[in-house]
């Protein structure tokens with residue numbers, strides 16, 4: 001059956017017996033039935049779950065215990081609710097990136113220079129070694145095949161969140177078959193292909209820039225600029241396995257949403273910070289600074 005979350009816009013496909021009234025992504029109780037969509041691209045690939053329901057819960061408990069000291073103290077005892085495995089739609093992109101680049105390449109060299117200083121009241125001349133950099137311009141062309149760029153196609157899981165969960169092990173990528181997602185909640189792409197293509201190109205350009213930086217010669221470089229165009233683009237829908245959990249850490253607060261990579265167990269969530277703890281820490285720091293200032297002025301002697 002086909003469902004839509006009226007809160008976050010996720011478009012779910014679930015078996016009748018998994019009918020849910022709560023959105024697995026945002027926990028909003030505003031899931032309504034929708035007609036089957038006809039124009040959605042069908043998945044080409046899928047990655048299966050490797051992490052069990054129980055293992056995902058254990059990972060999250062461990063993760064909640066190891067948050068930074070300022071996080072809300074209720075997290076350590078949080079109860080995990082609505083643990084759901086969701087096949088999240090993503091786009092798998094690859095392209096040939098052709099770049100023209102320019103940069104300033106720095107070569108370091110050492111020089112011995114003489115200088116004068118005063119020792120025991122006398123002026124003496126000494127030498128020292130200094131490192132200097134000579135800059136020369138460099139231009140060039142670079143062609144590189146950029147594979148396996150994964151971007152979200154879901155309104156329920158942002159691209160930033162997906163990046164936090166990456167990498168997924170794409171060596172076990174399988175052709176999509178409906179049997180694979182039977183018994184699970186799956187989502188149809190709810191972001192447009194154009195939007196996803198834009199995200200994928202952005203990620204590709206960022207990767208190209210990083211690669212160019214890695215192979216620049218010399219001891220250092222600056223002003224690296226590149227003009228890159230992409231060819232032979234491929235963009236296919238790929239379902240990726242994600243556990244979505246709600247961690248309730250305080251009865252009257254909305255639960256914290258935690259997502260887990262269904263393959264690697266990588267966990268991500270926006271941990272609430274305890275205002276009381278932050279204020280206490282800041283207070284202690286201010287007190288320490290004030291005491292130090294007083295002490296350095298001799299107030300305690």
Ligand SMILES: [Zn+2]
Pocket residue numbers: 005006007008009010023024025026027028156
């Ligand atoms: Zn939702």
